[in-house]
Amino acid sequence: MITVQGLSHCYKKGGPAAVKDASFEIAKGEVLGFLGPSGAGKSTTQGVLTGLLPLQTGQVNVAGFDMRHPKRELYNLLGVSFEQSNVYAKLTALENLQFYAGLFDVPTEDPMKLLALVGLDHVARKRTGEFSKGMKHRLTFARSLINKPDVWFLDEPTTGLDPAIAHDIKGIIREKNQKGATIFLTTHNMQVADELCHRVAFIVDGEIRLIDSPRNLKLQYGERVVEVEHTADGALKTERMSLSAREDQQRLNHLLEQGTVQTMHTKEATLEEIFIAVTGRGLS
Amino acid sequence: MKRILVIVKRDIKSGLRDFLVVYLMLAPILLALILRLFVGGMTASPLRVAVLDDGSAIVSELSRLTHVETFSTREALVERVMRIDDVFGVVVTPEGHELIAHGNEMPGTDIVLRNVLRRLQAGEAVLPVSVGVRDINYGMSPLKLQGGLLLIIFTTVLGGMLILLNLIEEKMSNTISAMNVSPASKGEFIIGKGLLGFATPIVGSTMAVYILGFRDFDIAMFVVSLVSLASISLVVGFLIGVTNDEPISGIAAMKGVYVPVLASVLGAMFLAERWHFVLYWSPFYWGYLSMNAILLGEATWRTIIVNSSIILAITAAVFAALRPRIVRGLR
Ligand SMILES: Nc1ncnc2c1ncn2[C@@H]1O[C@H](COP(=O)(O)OP(=O)(O)O)[C@@H](O)[C@H]1O
Ligand SMILES: [Mg+2]
Numbered sequence: 311m312i313t314v315q316g317l318s319h320c321y322k323k324g325g326p327a328a329v330k331d332a333s334f335e336i337a338k339g340e341v342l343g344f345l346g347p348s349g350a351g352k353s354t355t356q357g358v359l360t361g362l363l364p365l366q367t368g369q370v371n372v373a374g375f376d377m378r379h380p381k382r383e384l385y386n387l388l389g390v391s392f393e394q395s396n397v398y399a400k401l402t403a404l405e406n407l408q409f410y411a412g413l414f415d416v417p418t419e420d421p422m423k424l425l426a427l428v429g430l431d432h433v434a435r436k437r438t439g440e441f442s443k444g445m446k447h448r449l450t451f452a453r454s455l456i457n458k459p460d461v462w463f464l465d466e467p468t469t470g471l472d473p474a475i476a477h478d479i480k481g482i483i484r485e486k487n488q489k490g491a492t493i494f495l496t497t498h499n500m501q502v503a504d505e506l507c508h509r510v511a512f513i514v515d516g517e518i519r520l521i522d523s524p525r526n527l528k529l530q531y532g533e534r535v536v537e538v539e540h541t542a543d544g545a546l547k548t549e550r551m552s553l554s555a556r557e558d559q560q561r562l563n564h565l566l567e568q569g570t571v572q573t574m575h576t577k578e579a580t581l582e583e584i585f586i587a588v589t590g591r592g593l594s
Numbered sequence: 595m596k597r598i599l600v601i602v603k604r605d606i607k608s609g610l611r612d613f614l615v616v617y618l619m620l621a622p623i624l625l626a627l628i629l630r631l632f633v634g635g636m637t638a639s640p641l642r643v644a645v646l647d648d649g650s651a652i653v654s655e656l657s658r659l660t661h662v663e664t665f666s667t668r669e670a671l672v673e674r675v676m677r678i679d680d681v682f683g684v685v686v687t688p689e690g691h692e693l694i695a696h697g698n699e700m701p702g703t704d705i706v707l708r709n710v711l712r713r714l715q716a717g718e719a720v721l722p723v724s725v726g727v728r729d730i731n732y733g734m735s736p737l738k739l740q741g742g743l744l745l746i747i748f749t750t751v752l753g754g755m756l757i758l759l760n761l762i763e764e765k766m767s768n769t770i771s772a773m774n775v776s777p778a779s780k781g782e783f784i785i786g787k788g789l790l791g792f793a794t795p796i797v798g799s800t801m802a803v804y805i806l807g808f809r810d811f812d813i814a815m816f817v818v819s820l821v822s823l824a825s826i827s828l829v830v831g832f833l834i835g836v837t838n839d840e841p842i843s844g845i846a847a848m849k850g851v852y853v854p855v856l857a858s859v860l861g862a863m864f865l866a867e868r869w870h871f872v873l874y875w876s877p878f879y880w881g882y883l884s885m886n887a888i889l890l891g892e893a894t895w896r897t898i899i900v901n902s903s904i905i906l907a908i909t910a911a912v913f914a915a916l917r918p919r920i921v922r923g924l925r
Contacts, residue, residue, distance in 0.1 A: 392771060394768060396767055
């Protein structure tokens with residue numbers, strides 16, 4: 311659905327590249343997450359993919375349209391949600407959605423239904439100038455669904471939302487994907503990446519370091535560890551042992567033979583730990 | 595087309611909820627009402643005629659219509675006409691009449707007078723003629739005429755100002771990015787935003803001149819001239835709108851545009867004709883000329899079309915030069 315070949319983007323001519331030679335594909339119905347710290351180049355990538363930023367270097371094809379000269383019809387198929395909410399302050403939530411719906415040539419969603427979906431139906435007739443940051447963010451998110459998009463771009467969809475609402479938003483993303491939407495999302499939250507994405511791209515300083523599924527990454531990079539609680543000299547002790555290090559294996563065998571083990575949990579590495587291991591950087 | 599209407603509808607809705615926008619739309623009307631109070635207080639100078647008192651019927655007919663002074667000799671009459679104020683001399687001849695003018699009379703008055711005389715001689719009804727004379731007298735009030743012209747120029751600049759504020763709002767809220775990922779094209783966006791900037795000066799100016807009491811002018815010529823004048827304001831409004839990111843700097847830049855605009859209009863009012871060439875660059879100079887002629891009821895389609903073409907040519911040149919900057923700024 312989306313193919314990107316050798317994409318680079320500089321904001322200033324001769325300045326540093328915000329995205330460097332990025333190549334990836336997103337299959338139809340797939341959710342690809344761009345995971346990386348702030349300033350890594352995630353929003354810039356989304357900007358070029360949606361045509362908001364000009365395509366300078368490389369090839370980008372979205373839903374069969376060449377993004378060097380994107381045709382306006384393409385936008386009937388796309389939904390774009392922004393990192394910073396952007397709605398008309400003097401219009402109500404409902405008017406914002408009705409206006410936006412009027413710009414499309416394809417059947418659109420019922421605005422009230424979308425507002426209910428993101429929990430804004432009770433303030434549908436309130437001007438968004440009076441909204442909190444989180445409410446505006448939800449409205450921006452809801453607006454991106456108005457044209458029932460086939461390809462959906464989400465820039466930091468849950469950032470800044472309280473956990474309960476973030477949970478709902480994740481649910482909506484999962485559901486739209488199950489109905490067939492192809493999704494590109496950016497996040498610096500490893501849980502979002504882990505829970506929602508079929509594949510995750512690690513991006514740092516404008517470079518994609520790797521792309522793989524969270525499961526593969528954990529199998530490949532995550533050191534599998536067991537946490538063992540055992541009694542020694544009458545006291546309860548906790549120890550972490552790697553399943554791959556020879557020394558740790560022997561120690562584990564020893565404890566098992568002694569019969570002093572009380573509990574045992576295998577622990578997976580988190581995506582963040584893997585991110586740090588691969589890129590040498592944290593996510594925040 | 596559908597999208598343009600959707601955009602215009604939104605701009606109206608949003609504009610009506612914005613104090614500054616409402617104020618800008620009402621300003622020309624308020625100013626016209628204020629100006630009318632002044633104009634109403636000043637009685638317009640009536641058409642004045644000096645005639646040779648030969649006892650002909652025309653003399654008594656004329657004195658029923660307007661202010662008439664009688665003289666017994668031609669020399670005395672000419673001397674009167676040559677004084678500083680606007681007095682026409684009329685001498686009845688066997689062929690009809692002779693009009694003696696000083697040359698400082700308000701343009702157009704002689705046409706009215708000739709018309710009146712022709713009708714009187716033809717023995718036509720005189721009452722409707724007196725109405726015509728009074729109308730022209732109203733048009734002669736310089737405060738009303740020049741005030742009306744300045745108001746018209748002002749409303750066209752306001753059109754640009756509305757666009758500018760609207761664009762800056764789109765940029766500040768970044769709603770322009772949402773527009774840019776919708777099927778609305780840049781052209782639809784520009785036309786949608788521009789329509790209000792067109793409608794405002796046309797509606798505002800028309801209302802202002804009606805409030806000031808102008809009636810006998812050619813509305814088609816008026817609208818054609820307004821459209822051409824509004825177009826240059828729009829281009830300027832768009833340019834300032836896309837190059838400024840907040841309203842204060844935008845309005846400051848707009849003020850910078852007012853200065854040359856006002857300068858060229860005031861120049862057209864007060865400079866001697868032979869210096870007018872220094873104003874040829876300004877579309878507002880040509881607009882002023884057109885409007886002046888239209889309100890005086892003297893305009894010909896030829897003049898209006900020539901002047902409007904000059905304005906549109908200047909606009910097109912400015913737009914062509916700035917187009918890349920405008921389109922880039924709309925990102
Ligand atoms: N409009 C801009 N002009 C100049 N530099 C920018 C602009 N937007 C982003 N950048 C720079 O580009 C880099 C990538 O930014 P961005 O794509 O926003 O990162 P992310 O979304 O991953 O936080 C950063 O170094 C940022 O400072
Ligand atoms: Mg970002």
